[in-house]
Amino acid sequence: MKKITSALVALGLGIALSASVQATSNDEAVAERIKAVGSVCIEGDDSCGGAAAVAAPAAARTGEKVYATKCAACHATGAAGAPKFGTSEWADRGAKGIDSLLASAINGLNAMPPRGLCTDCSDDELKDAIQHMMDSAQ
Template structure:
């Protein structure tokens, strides 16, 4: 126990000896360099947030497109996205959809078309056209905002 205490005190003393020390008071008055003001560092530039996806990049889907997407969702997608099966984001679950929507609509279209993780390409329905995939993605995104 005494060895541990002594060793601890020696380590503390050694670390204290390594710290910055103020110059002696007579050295401060001895030369012009001691009285020269220290320039302040320039302020760091403010962080710049990445631009948010703009609405101009993709026009808002029409009511007819959303209705077509809902019809396809009901026929082909609800079995997984209705109950969040195997990690599928549940329709209307904003916390699940927010990070996905933040990646941009084109990423969502590509994931739905090509498949992602356990979701097969085109949601398992190879007969769906690109426009149909986009309409169902638009419908699902409209419910996830």
Template structure:
């Protein structure tokens, strides 16, 4: 009888230990899964913030050409003349070009009339905006 009680007690201790280990592993896995599900997808970076890494142009392989910037950002308004934007490939750019590239660049960077600062290309460098302006003037 003592042997039977000893075996039963040993079995209960083994089962209890196995259940405790299993629950602990499940809880850790569950916490890890929850942490992965609620982890941030990204973070907001302000220009000049060194903790954010390199600028997007640098991470995409370097400076984008004027044609690339125009195609990606400028054509939304300048392709159709939205809200008085000078249309690409029209005579709308002639009078503006006479003001000089420095004036056009300043207006594009700071915004003018209905155009917001940097148009729709908030991540464009000044050089990329300048290249886009030069490209639109040449169309």
């Protein structure tokens, strides 16, 4: 008799348990179905990923990479009078100071096209590329 009772209790528990599991997953399913389509995240509120979503387009490329892919076309050879990589020409330009060089790179200077034709370069990427060329000066 005792065995039967505990078997019944176990059975009852089992039913109760599975019923509550069922209820939980139903609630979740309902919550999933009725959840808001979108949510608003105020810029600067990083508790909801707003800052990350707004402030991080693509990781910045290194100056070396921007130079190699964008600026080397002219600056590796000195085409059209471009100050040549790895020469004293960069020491001479460096005397102008990085801010002045960056301004010419952004706006263009004579045969140097605006942004060195790198339309998707950020100002910081341009600056790092210039620094990379200045560091090459012998």
